[in-house]
Amino acid sequence: MSFLTVENIVKDFGGLVANNNVSFTIEEGEIVGLIGPNGAGKTTLFNCIVGYHRPDSGKVTFRGKDVTGFRPFETNRAGIGRTFQxxxxxxxxxxxxxxxxxxxxxxxxxxxxxxxxxxxxxxxxxxxxxxxxxxxxxxxxxxxxxxxxxxxxxPALLMLDEVASGLNPTEIEEVVELLRRLNSAKKITLFLIEHIMEMVMKVSQRVIVLDYGEKIAEGLPADIVKDENVIKAYLGEKYAQGL
Ligand SMILES: Nc1ncnc2c1ncn2[C@@H]1O[C@H](COP(=O)(O)OP(=O)(O)OP(=O)(O)O)[C@@H](O)[C@H]1O
Ligand SMILES: [Mg+2]
Incomplete structure (x- = not known):
């Protein structure tokens, strides 16, 4: 039994499928990154997990408990914390x-x-x-x-939506240190959305990639940066901008 299990989440905003059958698991103590182009559905996926949106279908299980359709305060009490983009x-x-x-x-x-x-x-x-x-x-x-x-x-699971955006390199470094400390000293499992590649690839043990609402890759940061689909969908553009 995984710490967090997300199964076949679908979220359709009147024909715009922001999450299309997204599935993955997170183990206790992990630091997992979630990346993908603007509009890929990352924030929507967070909202489906914590209950700001009710997914059209799919299931979210946290520490063995079905939390699908829970309201935000209920997922919060169950141990899922989040920050806002x-x-x-x-x-x-x-x-x-x-x-x-x-x-x-x-x-x-x-x-x-x-x-x-x-x-x-x-x-x-x-x-x-x-x-x-x-x-x-x-x-x-x-x-x-x-x-x-x-x-x-x-929270036992802390979900961070672009917590480093708008910060300078020194401030980003401080956030990285803080997240590592929360993870190692306080045993908080971290799931973070981030566009700053140096930060997310450095701090994450595993990375999940969304594109047009679908999960297109998942793996170790070192493998994700070499993944052709990820480069085509997202990283190519990032590298062209000098990251
Ligand atoms: N409440 C909503 N109603 C209608 N459409 C929405 C809503 N929230 C998000 N969307 C649409 O769903 C898609 C995914 O949006 P989302 O905010 O999840 O992307 P994202 O990956 O977090 O992007 P970014 O990196 O820019 O934050 C977008 O096309 C967005 O316009
Ligand atoms: Mg977002």
């Missing part, structure tokens, strides 16, 4: 309050939620910005707050 700028909320939204997944007690949010903020070295409104902060910090909010839900 388009950050939900909650203008009226401070960093601390944003992270407390995550904590409330596990508790109804405001003090407990606050304590846990402060703990996560401390762990990510975000204490100094806890009282800032999130939209006043640089993008790298905003992304880290998004990560903190997901971590506050205490």
């Amino acid at each position: 388009i950050m939900k700028v909650t203008t009226g909320m401070t960093v601390l309050e944003n992270v407390m939204v995550g904590s409330f997944c596990r508790t109804n007690n405001r003090n407990t939620a606050r304590g846990e949010a402060l703990h996560v903020l401390g762990d990510l070295a975000l204490d100094a910005v806890k009282d800032y409104y999130i939209n006043e902060l640089p993008i790298a910090i905003q992304r880290k707050v998004g990560l903190a909010r997901a971590l506050a839900t205490k």
Whole structure:
């Protein structure tokens, strides 16, 4: 039994098949990358797994439990955390309050939620910005707050949608180190969508490739970069842009 099993997921947006029979598994403790061109269906697949979308067909099993059709708060409670590609700028909320939204997944007690949010903020070295409104902060910090909010839900599986996008090389390096630490020290299984090839190929143990809603390849990063279908569908264009 795999940690996460995704079987034949189909998601059709009125004739646009964003996910077409996608199947794969993730084992506990792995770091798996999800890549593919814009519009390939990566975010849709995340949304189908966590319950932001209900797949038209297919099945999602997490730690032996059928979670297909669960609502986001239910998959969250089951142990699946996620960050958002388009950050939900909650203008009226401070960093601390944003992270407390995550904590409330596990508790109804405001003090407990606050304590846990402060703990996560401390762990990510975000204490100094806890009282800032999130939209006043640089993008790298905003992304880290998004990560903190997901971590506050205490996920066993953390799904990251382009967590490094818009960051400079030094900031990307910091994110890589942080993800490795979460994986090794906190035993969090990671599943990440990323367009930055140096980052995703470096941090992932295995990579899944989507194109036009279909899985076209899956394997070790070293094999994926040599895969002709992947080069044709996606990497060729990336290499032409100098990655
Ligand atoms: N809620 C929606 N309603 C209708 N169509 C949608 C919806 N969400 C996504 N799509 C369409 O589904 C396809 C896949 O979109 P998706 O956002 O999953 O791609 P992606 O691989 O995450 O792309 P990117 O790398 O640009 O983030 C696109 O053609 C998109 O326009
Ligand atoms: Mg996307």
